[in-house]
Amino acid sequence: MRFVAYRDEDGAEALGRLDGDRVHRLHDVRRIDHEVTSESLRDASADGAGTPLDGLELLPVARPGKIFCVGLNYRSHIAETGRELPTYPVLFPKFASNLIGHGAAITLPPESEQVDYEAELAVVIGRGGRRIAREDAFDHVLGYTICNDVTMRDFQYKTHQWTQGKAWDDSTPLGPVLVTPDELDPGRLAISLRLNGEEMQSSTTDLLIFDIPELIAVTSQFTRLEPGDVILTGTPGGVGFRRDPQVFLADGDVVEVEIEGIGVLRNPVRAEA
Numbered sequence: 659m660r661f662v663a664y665r666d667e668d669g670a671e672a673l674g675r676l677d678g679d680r681v682h683r684l685h686d687v688r689r690i691d692h693e694v695t696s697e698s699l700r701d702a703s704a705d706g707a708g709t710p711l712d713g714l715e716l717l718p719v720a721r722p723g724k725i726f727c728v729g730l731n732y733r734s735h736i737a738e739t740g741r742e743l744p745t746y747p748v749l750f751p752k753f754a755s756n757l758i759g760h761g762a763a764i765t766l767p768p769e770s771e772q773v774d775y776e777a778e779l780a781v782v783i784g785r786g787g788r789r790i791a792r793e794d795a796f797d798h799v800l801g802y803t804i805c806n807d808v809t810m811r812d813f814q815y816k817t818h819q820w821t822q823g824k825a826w827d828d829s830t831p832l833g834p835v836l837v838t839p840d841e842l843d844p845g846r847l848a849i850s851l852r853l854n855g856e857e858m859q860s861s862t863t864d865l866l867i868f869d870i871p872e873l874i875a876v877t878s879q880f881t882r883l884e885p886g887d888v889i890l891t892g893t894p895g896g897v898g899f900r901r902d903p904q905v906f907l908a909d910g911d912v913v914e915v916e917i918e919g920i921g922v923l924r925n926p927v928r929a930e931a
């Protein structure tokens with residue numbers, strides 16, 4: 659099954675089941691947050707007629723209480739950054755206010771001159787838990803979506819931890835759809851990023867160093883994962899700041915992240931007004 663989060667005709671948040679190019683609004687579930695579960699989503703009743711997807715303002719597919727991001731989780735990115743192979747996942751946070759939906763503008767803040775792109779597979783939690791074992795991890799997954807872990811490099815490397823370069827508001831696209839596990843196996847999906855139509859990143863998710871069960875086991879060891887929480891699994895090589903010459907996002911650009919079996923997350927880039 660596929661779900662989209664959108665703004666309805668009255669401007670209210672809504673969640674719909676996507677069937678082809680029509681969205682069938684769920685009656686009792688307005689958004690993917692700590693109250694949703696895999697079951698409630700599967701069994702939710704929806705309106706029959708549906709609305710054309712085209713023209714809907716899409717919102718971030720989830721409203722997470724927590725967003726865990728993993729760095730240096732592809733050898734191709736570790737190689738281009740000259741870093742060591744991590745022995746434990748390199749974790750950092752993002753916050754719900756950082757998220758934007760498919761089609762919304764990635765905002766370039768006046769403070770940063772080095773706004774970079776990062777294609778990532780995102781995992782959305784559907785069943786909460788603490789100290790989740792690897793072998794039970796997939797039972798806690800609500801579904802999968804796409805994220806562009808937009809990063810302000812000139813802020814990221816001000817210190818040895820990265821939050822100040824990662825958690826800028828209205829900068830991190832998440833969407834366009836949530837795909838449930840009955841329809842998608844995340845084991846070996848093609849992932850790529852295009853900037854103004856030019857391919858900048860290309861890899862497959864079987865190359866993750868710490869896989870999805872490990873990331874769920876590790877993060878839930880120290881904190882309770884809640885439904886709606888999101889885990890970003892890391893980006894492959896090809897990021898802008900490690901290119902020669904360097905490439906950073908500019909006003910008027912269009913960035914597309916594509917993941918096999920999910921779709922394309924497309925966002926224009928705009929200088930902050």
Ligand SMILES: NC(=O)N[C@@H](O)C(=O)O
Pocket residue numbers: 728729730731732735739776807809891892893
């Ligand atoms: N360099 C950097 O920020 N990388 C991470 O975000 C990552 O996904 O590896």
